[in-house]
Amino acid sequence: MSDRLPPRAERRRRTEERILGAARALFAELGFERTTIRAVARAAEVDPALVMQYFGSKQELFRLAARVAPPPAAGLDADELVGHLLGTLDTKIGALSQGSLAMMRSMLTHPEAAAAAREVLGRQIDSLAASIPGDDARLRAALMTVVMLGVTVGHQLLELEELRTAPQEEIARLLRPSLRALTGQEVS
Amino acid sequence: MSDRLPPRAERRRRTEERILGAARALFAELGFERTTIRAVARAAEVDPALVMQYFGSKQELFRLAARVAPPPAAGLDADELVGHLLGTLDTKIGALSQGSLAMMRSMLTHPEAAAAAREVLGRQIDSLAASIPGDDARLRAALMTVVMLGVTVGHQLLELEELRTAPQEEIARLLRPSLRALTGQEVS
DNA sequence: CCTTTCGCTCAACGTTCGTTGACTCAACGA
């Protein structure tokens, strides 16, 4: 909260971060096409030309705003696997999860966002498949991944009432047997 | 294949249908924003102004192109329920499923498509919940619905390799226990 | 103190889009 003017570099860094924050929020809410450079600039209280000067193009701004958290390494058993997947449900609304939302919001309509989504999901499939036995491990892993994708889309992006009003633990509880079934393990 | 000129009304009907078909295909592939009236007109071999004259606005054209099949009535037991859900996986690429794809493609970025998606999914949840016992029936039904949504999005829209190359029956076979678990039934 | 750097703004360009109104011409009805 100090009002003393920061040095030049500091001021620049803050402005850049303000723009990036506004971009993340708008991309996450509206998607790539409906988000305009002008709206980002307005939200960041800055001239549109500055956004271009700092980030080069709308495409590049999106690329930076829609960066997504890399999935943690593999090597889990079925239980840890399911637990970890369900844990991704309640990630708090931080800059990173905001970036994920931005990517997911546009993944069906923006080619580059689609490619990024395929890469991220592909990595998650690889990671999960490594912990699943059998020759259909990759297909099972893919299904687990899209199941979580569906839940996230329905919850965070479509905001379906039934999912919004339900507590996270309840969703996790109901989902656990389904995910467990996809690992190929019998019910304990 | 008869080359004799159809009467006026017939000719008009055919042109309208050609435009609507082009619109369905483009909306399904590109989404609302990236699909232009001009591109639809070009695909239908028609002047852009004619599209407007027949359908009034891009919005209205989308509304007609993205019409979706109403879900069949309820009153099933858990087995029929799961079977029916899995049956929706292999719906052939007809005009109706093309319309569903158009709606789904835009549901994350186009407000009206999102509203339509919420309504369709809501109806499916209602329908499923009627066949599920317990007070968490609606939540279970919602989860079954978004699970299928995730599979469809991953398969038809993101075109994930693992799902594209797998035969439908294999996907259905692996998914069945997961959906069954969501009905609240024990494993038979 | 003077020059250079640089964060930032202003005004504009060129493109693309949805949409409109005037027009053409063949089919129709009396």
Added chain:
DNA sequence: TCGTTGAGTCAACGAACGTTGAGCGAAAGG
């Protein structure tokens, strides 16, 4: 046969967008 209808085209408008280049004014540096 002649006036009317209606399918379809043509040219254009106004708005919004991404993007650019020139310029301003305060901080930095010697």
